[in-house]
Amino acid sequence: MNPAVMKAGLETLYYTGAYRALAPIARGRGIIFMMHQVSRGAPPDFSPNYGLHLSPEFLGAAVKRIRARGFEIVSMDEALVRLASEDAAPFAVLTFDDGYRDNLKLAYPTLKALDCPFTVYVATALPDGSAELxxxxxxxxxxxxxxxxxxxxxxxxxxxxxxxxxxxxxxxxxxxxxxxxxxxxxxxxxxxxxxxxxxxxxxLCERQAMSWEEVRELAADPIVTIGAHTVGHYALAKLDAARARAEIEDGAKALEAALGARPEHLAYPYGDPRAAGPREFEIAKELGFASAVTTRKGLLFNAHRAHVHALPRVALNGDYQSLRYVDLYLSGAPFAIFNKFRRLNVA
Ligand SMILES: [Zn+2]
Structure with missing residues (x-):
């Protein structure tokens, strides 16, 4: 969807208050937020990847707003426990993809000060210094x-x-x-x-990515979960099955070798239907991951208990750094509308 149309739609939902009316049916059990990079200051005039950034100040404000709206921020492990239970308290998970150094330098201190758990999905070519970003x-x-x-x-x-x-x-x-x-x-x-x-x-990779030493530093704090994100960050569905499987498995093995524990959770690179589909969901399940996340938009519902290898997420960054959007996303209303009231978007 055209971003301007999307933003106009979100603003209408917000300012008419329609999102509040939709919340009782659209609000899910929980929500997984997706982020990538954290940076300070205004972006330069030409910064086409700015959509993947958010500021540490906004990150901190978003955490406070999420909690103020009654969502407890939990680890990915705990999210699965909550999803499987009948506990009605809503929960949120914060996730960062790829393994950027700013996750350690800016996101970590912000979230640590708020005692807020989060997950970083690391594509292992980044700390290897060989990622082609x-x-x-x-x-x-x-x-x-x-x-x-x-x-x-x-x-x-x-x-x-x-x-x-x-x-x-x-x-x-x-x-x-x-x-x-x-x-x-x-x-x-x-x-x-x-x-x-x-x-x-x-x-470029060494400038942007955490080293293995930095990944280990982050992983040492129990508030941090390190998840798998393959090795080379390919759109898996475009690869043949053996290569897609090897990308996932080799990434998990490299993390296990570096950190001493096999990652339990996976994020598919790019995560859209072009990059991850039923074949990838099956591979993730076969390889024993407890969960795997996509970038398909939506909240978590009980129906996702049967689809924990294709969980939706909601991006929080770039031009969408406003607490209005946090409120909208938590209500679930935009996704109920954009997904045409299909609660489970895993096709
Ligand atoms: Zn990624």
């Missing part, structure tokens, strides 16, 4: 160039990126194409682009 790489290339040359479907193409508007359009063009492209072709394209325009994927 292609969405950051194309941003870095476009940010420094006036135009870029590349070949997608045979023919040579150029995209101007002199102005902020041109940079935004170039990012959108490449991002959308790479989002749908074959995963190996996507990575080969980005490696080539980065190399030709002087962006080091390794330096």
């Amino acid at each position: 292609w969405w950051h790489a194309i941003e870095d290339v476009i940010a420094t160039q006036d135009d870029i040359a590349f070949a997608r479907d045979g023919g040579a193409e150029r995209l101007p990126c002199r102005t902020i508007a041109e940079k935004a359009a170039a990012f959108q063009t490449l991002h959308e194409w790479l989002w749908w492209a074959d995963e190996d072709r996507q990575r080969a394209f980005v490696r080539d682009l980065a190399q030709r325009y002087g962006v080091s994927l390794k330096a």
